[in-house]
Amino acid sequence: MRLSQYPINTVKETPSEAEVISHQLMLRAGMIRRVAAGIYSWLPLGLRTLRKVEAIVREEMNRAGAFELLMPAIQPAELWQESGRWTEYGPELLRLKDRHERNFVVGPTHEEVITDIARREIKSYRQLPVNFYQVQIKFRDEVRPRFGVMRAREFIMKDAYSFHADERSLAEGYAAMRQAYTRMFQRMGLDFRTVQADPGAIGGNASEEFQVLAASGEDAIAISDADDFAANVELAPALAPAAPRPPPTQPLERIPTPGAHTIEQLAALLKVPATRCLKTLIVDGSDGTPVALLLRGDHDLNAVKAQKLPAIANPLRMASAAAVHAATGCAPGSIGPVGLTGLRVYADHAALAMADFVCGANQHDVHYTGANWRRDMPEPAGADLRNVVAGDPSPSGNGQLQIVRGIEVGHIFQLGRKYSAAMNATVLDESGAAIPMLMGCYGIGVTRIVAAAIEQNHDQRGIIWPDPIAPFNVCLVPLNLQKSPRVRGLADALYAELSAAGIDVLYDDRDVRPGVKFADAELLGIPHRVVVGERGLDAGTLEYRHRRATDSEDFAQRGALEFLRSRLQCAQPA
RNA sequence: CGGGGCAUGGCGCAGUCUGGUAGCGCAUCUGCUUUGGGAGCAGAGGGUCGCAGGUUCAAAUCCUGCUGCCCCGACCA
Numbered sequence: 275m276r277l278s279q280y281p282i283n284t285v286k287e288t289p290s291e292a293e294v295i296s297h298q299l300m301l302r303a304g305m306i307r308r309v310a311a312g313i314y315s316w317l318p319l320g321l322r323t324l325r326k327v328e329a330i331v332r333e334e335m336n337r338a339g340a341f342e343l344l345m346p347a348i349q350p351a352e353l354w355q356e357s358g359r360w361t362e363y364g365p366e367l368l369r370l371k372d373r374h375e376r377n378f379v380v381g382p383t384h385e386e387v388i389t390d391i392a393r394r395e396i397k398s399y400r401q402l403p404v405n406f407y408q409v410q411i412k413f414r415d416e417v418r419p420r421f422g423v424m425r426a427r428e429f430i431m432k433d434a435y436s437f438h439a440d441e442r443s444l445a446e447g448y449a450a451m452r453q454a455y456t457r458m459f460q461r462m463g464l465d466f467r468t469v470q471a472d473p474g475a476i477g478g479n480a481s482e483e484f485q486v487l488a489a490s491g492e493d494a495i496a497i498s499d500a501d502d503f504a505a506n507v508e509l510a511p512a513l514a515p516a517a518p519r520p521p522p523t524q525p526l527e528r529i530p531t532p533g534a535h536t537i538e539q540l541a542a543l544l545k546v547p548a549t550r551c552l553k554t555l556i557v558d559g560s561d562g563t564p565v566a567l568l569l570r571g572d573h574d575l576n577a578v579k580a581q582k583l584p585a586i587a588n589p590l591r592m593a594s595a596a597a598v599h600a601a602t603g604c605a606p607g608s609i610g611p612v613g614l615t616g617l618r619v620y621a622d623h624a625a626l627a628m629a630d631f632v633c634g635a636n637q638h639d640v641h642y643t644g645a646n647w648r649r650d651m652p653e654p655a656g657a658d659l660r661n662v663v664a665g666d667p668s669p670s671g672n673g674q675l676q677i678v679r680g681i682e683v684g685h686i687f688q689l690g691r692k693y694s695a696a697m698n699a700t701v702l703d704e705s706g707a708a709i710p711m712l713m714g715c716y717g718i719g720v721t722r723i724v725a726a727a728i729e730q731n732h733d734q735r736g737i738i739w740p741d742p743i744a745p746f747n748v749c750l751v752p753l754n755l756q757k758s759p760r761v762r763g764l765a766d767a768l769y770a771e772l773s774a775a776g777i778d779v780l781y782d783d784r785d786v787r788p789g790v791k792f793a794d795a796e797l798l799g800i801p802h803r804v805v806v807g808e809r810g811l812d813a814g815t816l817e818y819r820h821r822r823a824t825d826s827e828d829f830a831q832r833g834a835l836e837f838l839r840s841r842l843q844c845a846q847p848a
Numbered sequence: 849c850g851g852g853g854c855a856u857g858g859c860g861c862a863g864u865c866u867g868g869u870a871g872c873g874c875a876u877c878u879g880c881u882u883u884g885g886g887a888g889c890a891g892a893g894g895g896u897c898g899c900a901g902g903u904u905c906a907a908a909u910c911c912u913g914c915u916g917c918c919c920c921g922a923c924c925a
Contacts, residue, residue, distance in 0.1 A: 286874065286886065287860050291918065311917070366924070383925070417849085417923060473925095589923095685925085717925090753884055789885035796885095807884065817884095 275746065276769075277782045282319055284794050294490050296728035297422030299737050303798050305724075312419025312427030319798070320724070322745035322778075324430070327723050328409055330461050330742065331432045338454040340405035340434055345387045347411055351377035353386035357696050368415045380413040385693045385715065388435040392711060393699035399439040402701065402711065403447050407434035409720060424681065424725040425492070432718040437694075437711045439703065444712045448480060448688050451716045455484055455684050462723065463740025465730060467680065469495050470505040472578050473687060480688045484718075485680030488729040495680045496662045500673025507677065508578040510662045511669045514623035524630040524644030526612075531641045535607025537571040540641065544632060548572040552625060552633035552645070554609040556593040556601060559585055559618065564593045564601045566654075568611055568621035570628060573660040580659050585618050602636050610634030612642055612651045619654035626656050681726040682719070689713040728799075737799025738821045746780035747842055748772060749800035751791050753807040755783060764831065765806040768816075771835055777842065796821065802841055804834075 285302045292298040300306045305320025316324055332342065351369070354360035359367075360379075368380040381387070388406060396402065412431045419427050436447040452468070459466045466486045473481040483506060485495055496510035497503065505511075534540040541548045551571030557580065559565045565585050569575060581590040595605065601617050602609050610633035611619060626647065633645050647653045666675045693699070694710040703709050724743075731738045741747055750772070752765035769781045780800055782791045795803055805817040805826070815828040818841065829837045 283858090283875085284886095285859065289859070290854090290861095293919085308917095364924075414925090418919095420919090687925090751884095757883080785883095787883055787885080787887060789883095789887080791886095792884080793886045805884080809884080 275778075275780050277780055278784045280318070280780075282317070284797055292422060294421045294424065294725075294729065295732055296424065296490075296725040299728055299732060299797070299799075300422055300725065303737060306423060312416060312425070314423055314426060314428075319745050323724055323739070323743050324721065326743045326745075327462065327720055328430075328432075330458055331409065331718060331720065334454045334458045334461070335407050335432070335434065337457075338405070338450050340407045340436075340454075342408060343391075343406050344408050345381070345384050345391075345410065347381055347413070348378050349381045349384075349387055351379060353390055353697075354379055357386050357389075357693055359386070366414045366416065368413050381410070382412055382414040383431075383717075384408070384410070384433055385435065385689075385713075386697070389693040389697045389699050389713070392435075392437050392694075393697060396437060396699075396701055396711070399701050399703050399709075403436060403438045403443045405434055405436040405447060405451075405714075407432060407716075421490075422725060423721045424729075426721065429722065430720040432720055434716040436714040436716070437699075438714070439701065439709070439711070441712065444688055444690075444714055445480075448686060448714050451686050451714065452482065455686065455716070455718070458718070459484060459486070459683070462727065462743050463731075464683075464723075464727060466683070467495060467497060467504045467678075469497075469680070470509060471685065472506060472509045482686055483680075483682050484684030484686075486683050486723075486726040486730055487678055488681050488726060489679055490729050491679035491681040493680050493682055494661075495678050496666075496675045497678055498668035498670050498673045499676055500668065501670050503668050503670035503672070505669075507661050508576065510675070512623065512658050512660050512662045513667050513669060514656070514658075515627040516667075517627070519627050519647070520629040522629055522644070522646035522649050524646075526645055526650045527643050528635055528640055529643055530639060531608070532639045534639075534641070540632065541571065544641075544643065546632055546643075550628070550631050552610065552628065552631050554611060554614075554634055556598045556606070556609065556617075558587040558591045558593050558597070560587050561585075564597050564617050566601075566609075566611065566614060566617055566619040567659055568619065568625045568654065569660055570622065570624045571632075573622065573624060573663065575659060576661045579657075583620065583657060585620075604634070604636045604638060608634040608638055608640055609636055610642060610645070611654065612636070612645060614651070620657045620659065621654045622659040623656050624660065626653065681722065681729065683723050683726050684716075684718045686716045687714060689715050732799070735793070736797035739799040739801055741801050741843060744778070744799065744801050746778045746798075746800050748777055748779045748802045748804060748838060749795040749798075750779055750781045751788075751795060751803060751805045752781075752783065753788050753791075753805065756785050758808055760811050761806055761808060764811070768804070768806065768831075768834060772838065775835055775839075777838070802838065804838070 282304045284304055288298050289301045292301055304317055306314045309315055370378050409432045413428050416427050438444040464486050466484055469483050469485050471481045471483040494507040496505050496507050534543045537548050537551050540551055548571035553569040553571050555567045556564050577590040580586055581588040598606050629646055631645050632643050635642050662675050664677045668675050691710045700708040700710050728737050750769055752761050755762050772779045801821045803819045814831050817826045818829050819826040
């Protein structure tokens with residue numbers, strides 16, 4: 275591609291709307307433009323990378339035996355009413371009416387449509403298993419779209435749905451997708467982890483996320499430093515401390531703590547570490563009566579874990595100030611388990627391991643010091659209620675946990691019968707009985723991958739594309755092109771040769787100063803740069819530099835194609 | 849949905865408090881010079897100051913309403 279003819283505008287200044295680096299660089303490099311909140315156009319340069327990502331996804335889905343189809347973006351409300359999600363889904367679901375006042379949705383996902391297809395097309399267990407996928411535009415009316423295409427409202431997703439006659443087949447189909455996903459992300463050159471995830475409201479027995487590691491990621495992931503254990507912090511188990519609880523050594527004392535209503539204020543006032551303070555939270559119970567949750571002061575409540583307790587309302591809600599007062603006789607900030615009666619109490623395992631601790635006295639601005647379980651109050655039921663923190667022992671039994679951040683680019687589920695049962699998608703088994711099919715579903719955020727790749731691969735000057743998803747692999751930079759016929763002759767010839775060899779070359783034949791060409795090549799993130807300058811003309815050399823390298827190297831004009839091929843590695847078809 | 853903020857040429861911003869002929873940088877166009885790290889000089893084009901009312905001799909500026917967007921929080925397969 276001749277850059278002089280390519281429609282692209284790079285921008286020096288960072289647009290004020292962009293907060294994260296990938297969004298800034300995608301705008302500056304001219305990959306995307308914003309059309310409305312969370313809605314973007316992909317310009318030709320950005321689309322080249324998007325298509326390369328899609329191509330890898332399709333190749334690996336096809337390799338895994340899945341079949342591509344295409345479902346509509348606009349779906350009739352009837353299907354959503356049938357599955358129950360017309361009322362369950364909430365405001366993220368964009369609903370609209372046609373001219374006949376019929377209800378439709380802009381699909382945020384396609385379980386209903388694919389299940390409808392399956393029940394019409396699949397009649398016998400002999401047609402199973404089968405896996406359908408599509409690459410489609412989805413719409414989720416996010417409350418707060420942000421980070422460019424990373425959390426957009428309209429986005430491109432690869433979604434796949436598998437159908438099975440029995441659990442074993444479902445597990446096999448799931449494993450095949452797990453492997454296909456692993457291959458895809460490896461091929462894209464991304465540093466990612468496969469992590470255990472919360473199946474959430476969808477249910478099912480297995481669910482894993484594929485997380486691209488990046489400091490700006492929205493998800494927290496716990497990984498072991500000694501094996502391959504990785505889980506979303508939402509569900510990573512916090513093991514109970516192994517050491518027995520120390521015996522009490524201090525007397526229980528009431529002390530005034532004016533104005534100290536947070537653990538930080540309390541710890542500062544009493545000059546004790548937060549680990550010696552007990553945090554008491556009051557949440558709504560499933561039957562209307564509040565529930566008290568006790569945590570060590572430095573730990574955070576894990577809502578996903580807590581709302582799985584039957585006594586606690588799901589979803590989890592903090593009790594109102596009035597309910598807290600009614601239950602404890604005190605406002606939040608001085609609540610504690612001593613003398614707390616009339617409501618159920620759960621304590622995190624780490625809280626139960628404390629001795630001689632500080633806790634609220636259920637009287638405004640008063641706390642206890644030297645509090646101890648059993649001696650001063652009943653020992654409550656233990657539960658895993660907290661987020662794991664760095665340094666916790668790994669649930670795998672090996673090593674300690676570290677907390678890293680990730681961008682969720684893929685998620686695979688074993689759905690089970692939720693949709694097939696609701697929508698009556700059955701097949702006849704060997705005995706001729708109608709059984710609902712088992713389903714798996716498997717998503718990949720295609721547009722999000724592009725942003726995630728940039729979050730993970732950039733520097734001060736711009737993007738650094740991994741070769742397999744680079745919009746162009748080689749940037750050919752001739753210097754003094756307009757004045758030097760020798761440079762032009764050499765650069766034209768090299769451009770023709772590389773293009774003929776099937777390499778994606780961006781030929782910067784613009785009449786601009788060298789600094790502009792270098793800066794743009796680096797902003798766009800083209801991995802390999804070849805400079806044709808008068809310096810090397812007489813010596814018969816060209817100049818090569820990888821986008822990550824700090825220095826250039828000379829190489830011979832003769833055999834230039836072979837030299838570059840050796841540097842391109844995965845840019846060539848296998 | 850709660851809180852905070854912004855809206856002035858394609859982009860980034862000043863001007864608003866204290867009303868008086870709309871400005872700067874980048875980008876764009878023309879000419880000359882320059883050509884190994886985002887060039888210099890000279891010139892040019894481009895803005896109903898988000899929208900609608902109101903106050904005033906006069907509104908980007910003051911008042912009212914609306915819309916869009918950004919940030920924090922809450923929410924979220």
